[in-house]
Amino acid sequence: MEISTCPECGRIFVDAGTGMCIECAREEERQYETVRKYLSENPSVSIDFLCSETGVKKEKILKFLRQGRLLQVNITGADLRCEVCGTIILSGRVCEKCVKKLQGIATELQPEEPPQRQTGKMHIFEHIKNK
Numbered sequence: 001m002e003i004s005t006c007p008e009c010g011r012i013f014v015d016a017g018t019g020m021c022i023e024c025a026r027e028e029e030r031q032y033e034t035v036r037k038y039l040s041e042n043p044s045v046s047i048d049f050l051c052s053e054t055g056v057k058k059e060k061i062l063k064f065l066r067q068g069r070l071l072q073v074n075i076t077g078a079d080l081r082c083e084v085c086g087t088i089i090l091s092g093r094v095c096e097k098c099v100k101k102l103q104g105i106a107t108e109l110q111p112e113e114p115p116q117r118q119t120g121k122m123h124i125f126e127h128i129k130n131k
Contacts, residue, residue, distance in 0.1 A: 031056045032064055044074040068092045 001014050006021040008028075013021035020028070034054045039045070042053075051058050064070045065080050068091050081088055082095040084102070089095050094102070 028060065031060055032069060035061055035064060036070065039070065039075075045076070047075050047077040050075060065091045066093050 001016055004013060004015040004019075005011070006013055006024055008020050008024035011021045011023075018025040031054070035050065035056050038050065038054050045053075047058055047061060050056075050061060061070075061075070062078060062080065065075070065078060071091050079088070080090065082098055083093050084098040085095065087095045087097070
């Protein structure tokens with residue numbers, strides 16, 4: 001845990017992993033629930049209409065989509081793009097094709113495991129005795 005400045009309100013706080021103070025984290029969670037509930041009742045809306053109906057800023061809704069918290073929704077005008085190739089995606093930060101490609105690269109770059117050292121059960125006394 002470290003002391004940080006909240007990017008939302010500017011207060012100093014002890015960061016427990018949320019990246020913002022507890023009050024702003026609660027407010028963001030409230031906004032997320034508002035958007036999630038609205039989308040469950042109205043699955044196909046434009047992002048501008050969603051913003052006006054829920055009072056949640058477009059940047060927050062896009063953040064929820066990038067985090068993968070809003071899945072399988074039809075929000076027109078969100079223009080969420082893969083950060084690798086630029087393909088339009090519904091949620092997250094990277095499209096499935098690029099995820100597979102990145103996983104393949106990561107597998108190739110992974111170092112081979114060093115050969116396992118054989119561990120006999122020779123005690124130090126026996127080791128000295130054999131010398």
